[in-house]
Amino acid sequence: MVDVDPQRAEQRDEQPLPLLRMRGIVKQFPGARALDGVDLEVRPGEVHCLLGQNGAGKSTLIKVLAGAHQPTEGEILLDEEPVTIADPVAALNLGIATIYQELDVVDGLTVAENIYLGHELARGGVTRRSDAARNTREILKRLGHPEISPHREVGSLPAAGKQIVSLARALSRDARVVIMDEPSAVLDSEEVENLHRIVRELTADGVAVVYISHRLEEIRQLGDRITVIKDGRTVATSLLVADTPTDELIRLMTGRSVEYAFPERPGVPEDAAPVLEVEGLGLGDVFKDVSLTVRAGEIVGLAGLVGSGRSEILETIYGARRSTSGTVRLNGKRLGSGVHAAVAAGIGLCPEERKSQGLLLDEPVYRNITLSTFARFARGGLLDEGAERAAAREQIEALDLRPASADRDARTLSGGNQQKALLARWLVHGCRVLLLDEPTRGVDVGARAEIYNLIRRLADDGAAVLVVSSEIPEVLGLADRVLVISDGRAVHDGPADDIDEHAVLDLVMEGSAA
């Protein structure tokens, strides 16, 4: 814990009573401790910034406040009174409103209907549309958006407009604490200005805003105090924004308590042949002009924030998205379009969302492993399940997939073993290029080292590996070379040894401030 110099804290201490206080919040999920003692103290009329890396526990914390999760331990006080936030409705009734990153508005309803969703103004079951419209107009005016008509369909509004509707909904419930999860991520610079103005007006009215952002510059402009969480714990609370240098913040966010064990890097020989060559690849507004080379035996990592375009780069190389510019070459030959061409050429993707993009959850493991190869084992269209099982078993053994059964449903496997099943799919296929998107997401700490070793072994066997992770230490520890992606552009490309977590964070945060 870093304590704030009390004298300095006093300067802003006009309202001594905290509005919201969280003490020792613990949230235990089966197999994972998402929060491990979080303290937070929010005063009325302040913008309290919550800072932490991906996976630090910010979203879980928000969900506890929003009533979506129940804390395992710890207490929440509102006006110094202990409260229980049993469900999202309870949170709203207590005056705690949450603006999620994925704006939870209903596109098919009007602005007024959205704002009064769940607490419709009605008499005898008949909605009082004119009252709702009038109140909506008032709230929108207060938010500085009198031009949005209460009768407009929300789906026709841009992201910024939807955010306003979300905010208006919070105000319609007389929220005293508004939690905003990366609200500026979806906005352009002008819209960000307006958002900041609104936040300032809210705080002037005594509303407390808990503001989550990765943009340090924004935090400097807007924030009053900062709480930093890391690995589910509060590492510093109530730092004054004005007095805390950026260096200090990054140090607080990065200093790790969980040490990852990464395999040795044998070093890629200088003359190793380039296998995957990407040149000037672009996908509309998502990313532009990305060039990279992966050689045989090399692991290249892409580091960047969520939304920076990392996953899209992998999917575009793979042909799952149609690039708008640039070329992808495999062993010097230009790759045809579409996933099928990539797979046929020997490129395999382990997608970010294993369950929704990777696996047939209700099918046996061996059929998941042979999903791209069953036709190859077949003769004249007739499946050879014996050969499929044998190939699957071989990989199950080689990757130490547990339980070592080919016939269990994929659903029953743990995250780490599901990941192994996906890797096994491409090993059976004989892929020489592996694209791994968040290979350790949802994999517990013990199994992570195993996945890292596996990936390194595949590279040692001559595979070219391109890996994306939102955990910077993972990219730095695993990869031979690192590309830093910020706002859809590669802002750095160099050996992993030459850059540290601090520098990467610096790059992605500065880059996205524009």
Add this chain to the structure above:
Amino acid sequence: MGPALRMGGLVFALILLVVVGVVTGGDRFVSFGNVTTILSLAAVTGVVSIGMTFVITSGGIDLSVGAVVALASIWASTLSTQYLAQDYGWWVIVVTALAVGLVAGLINGVIIAYGKVPAFMATLAMLAAARGLAELIAGRRTQILEDVDPFFDVFQARPLGVPVIVWIFVVVAAAGWFLLNRTTFGRRTVAIGGNPEASRLAGIKIKRHTLYLYGLSGLTAGIGAVILLARTTSGSSTHGTLLELDTIAAVVVGGTLLAGGRGTITGTVLGVLIFSTLTNVFVINNLDSSVQAIAKGAIIVGAVLLQQWFASREKATST
């Protein structure tokens, strides 16, 4: 619920119906003639349900099968088709019906796979259009097959005492079982139904496969039209009315997941037999067909409720 238990439930339901039939109908129910009648009447729904099983297993739906049966029966019984059949042989009628079904199905497939129109809407449109075209061609008249005795010689024969149309049902069902369980085509179908995105990212060409699936469903509708032509000796634009609902009901009651990812031909056959036996029990007892419809509705709801109950229990125990 394991597949064995599911099948056990269906067999039990079928036996229950048979017992009711025996008790209420006695000899009239158990006679060989009545059994072949049940099977003959089940043949059209049965054959079309096999194609439907594939479509539903892949996560799709084909509402157009009844209308396609009507169109194929009309096209295969026009005067010009009949003349050609007299000149070249009975197979002209068969090929025409199958071709019409296949083409209608492929049109569905193109619109769904490449036009990205939801299957529900694309096949609903085909339902309207195919029946409309059938009415237009026939001028809303029933077209009687005349002077094509070789056609009837083939399709009204009874090898081993069993009508040819029942044999067709048996062969199509067996071929469907084989295709779904033993071939790459079947594996792709299940994979796409289970997780289309994962299948796409694994390199399966899901658009092309979707096209084939609706083509297959159209083809089985064409076979259904041949059976109807043989049984009723005429083509009609009212053939196959509401057949889409009967087939979907049989497929889902049989245990194929409406959401896709799991399909069973055996279950579909049992589902078809349950409904046709039910109809027969009502008919031989001279009961109101409206009551029969109510019983049918109850069976559908009951079967799906059971399915969901088992599915939720399965999920609860496995995660």
